Amino acid sequence: MSHIPILAAGEERGDGAIADPVHYMRMGTLRFGAPPPLSLYVHLPWCLRKCPYCDFNSHESRGEVPEARYVDALIADLEASLPIVWGRTVISIFFGGGTPSLFSPESIERLIGAIRARLRLAPDCEITLEANPGTFERDRFRAFRQAGVTRLSVGVQSFDDRHLQAIGRVHDGAQARAALEEAASAFSTFNLDLMYALPGQTMAELEADVATALSFQPPHLSIYHLTVEPNTYFAKHPPRLPEDDDAYDMLDRITAMTAADGLQRYEISAYARGDHACRHNLNYWRFGDYLGIGAGAHGKLTFAHRVVRQVRFREPELYMRQALAGRPLARENDVARGDLPFEFMMNALRLRDGFALEDFSARTGLAVTAIAKPLAEAESQGLIERDLHRVWPTEKGFDFLNDLQGLFLED
Structure with a gap:
């Protein structure tokens, strides 16, 4: 397999091949x-x-x-x-x-x-x-x-x-x-x-x-x-x-x-x-990994120092040609460090029992301090409850989930 460099966060490549x-x-x-x-x-x-x-x-x-x-x-x-x-x-x-x-x-x-x-x-x-x-x-x-x-x-x-x-x-x-x-x-x-x-x-x-x-x-x-x-x-x-x-x-x-x-x-x-x-x-909701194969399939994979998202070619005939040639990727990019809190919360806050703070760090590679400010804001608005170990949405948080998740968007 050819040696194709992986990209800096936010960059994409679309040659179809999966890197070494x-x-x-x-x-x-x-x-x-x-x-x-x-x-x-x-x-x-x-x-x-x-x-x-x-x-x-x-x-x-x-x-x-x-x-x-x-x-x-x-x-x-x-x-x-x-x-x-x-x-x-x-x-x-x-x-x-x-x-x-x-x-x-x-x-x-x-x-x-x-x-x-x-x-x-x-x-x-x-x-x-x-x-x-x-x-x-x-x-x-x-x-x-x-x-x-x-x-x-x-x-x-x-x-x-x-x-x-x-x-x-x-x-x-x-x-x-x-x-x-x-x-x-x-x-x-x-x-x-x-x-x-x-x-x-x-x-x-x-x-x-x-x-x-x-x-x-x-x-x-x-x-x-x-x-x-x-x-x-x-x-x-x-x-x-x-x-x-x-x-x-x-x-x-x-x-x-x-x-x-x-x-x-x-x-x-x-x-x-x-x-x-x-x-x-x-x-998905716990921000686990998934390999996506098939026309237009999305994937998210974690490596030692990065989280990578992949997308396959969307149109079925093009996908079949590319996949059979060993080049199924339409694009691939690293998830930017600043996007990880929102990406995690887009999933985890859909769950009634929320998430463990240690899982945030394990799944994003970031310290909990990265979300200290939006957590405090969410709590002040009555959208979440938390203890020393977990964070979970309130009934109000469930009703206004988009507002809650939006607090974690990068400034």
Whole structure:
């Protein structure tokens, strides 16, 4: 492999190649001990239809999806990345998209086998696959389980046919119910995705959606506020959404209904029973490391003196060409020292129990004094509580999370 110098903080390079590991280990202003836990994210970018609210890197499948070639490209991407993660244990794998369940169970099994052959996986490694009811076929979810997937995430969004049509979903309520029945039968743990504050949605309709979701006794429930994101169809043609005050009332009702059903709100948008919290997402929120492979995938990796972010080529055909040539990176840069407090807080303050102060230092390479001023300001505003060891958001901090996180932006 060619020797390509790693960049100073804030610089980028885009030649596609992953640098020799020795260059990631050069001296810098940060100092890390053991690296944080490592996850693997695998992006499968195709969908049956692009949802009008979606700003993810997803592409409508016009014709047959090139499964075999794309899996070849993912394996080549992983091969090129092995030198910089060699010897590290992977605690979770997440197949996201797009709609990963468009891929056949055979392709997913081949991919999981290739990953197992190249990386050391933890004995209890969580392997999640996102699935949409519009791709549901009876026994298909069970086939994914047999392929090695341990956790399914079912993108229901709503059970109301009118609302599903308004947000451009390809399934209806009946298909959503059938998919959840199959998921509950095939998997010991699964996630159910809902959205609220949908176009024209009333409180009663929101309550009906949540009640239906809870009737399946999901071990994990993710509930997201529908927002209009730039560069989406909804940004160009905005739907009529509930007022902000109504959306806040909906969230309060969601929190009350889930708590009454035994689900704990452990993250701003996530609720779980017992030990069913998503390990993969927890690693993100605790500022762990993740290798991202696939079209447009992002990654974050920690070395002795730096934190590096990577982005793969976004367009699937270009990504496949580049990855198969051993050059999957669109760009790569060091995270600037001054950006690390905000990057850490963007994640850690999403968690109900916050973070340990020693973890801030371990994950950023910075002393706790780097955040002394914004912590004091957050506490004075009633946005956090803390003791000698931990910091956690208050109810007010959860309600005004963007304001809380913004206190940690570099001046």
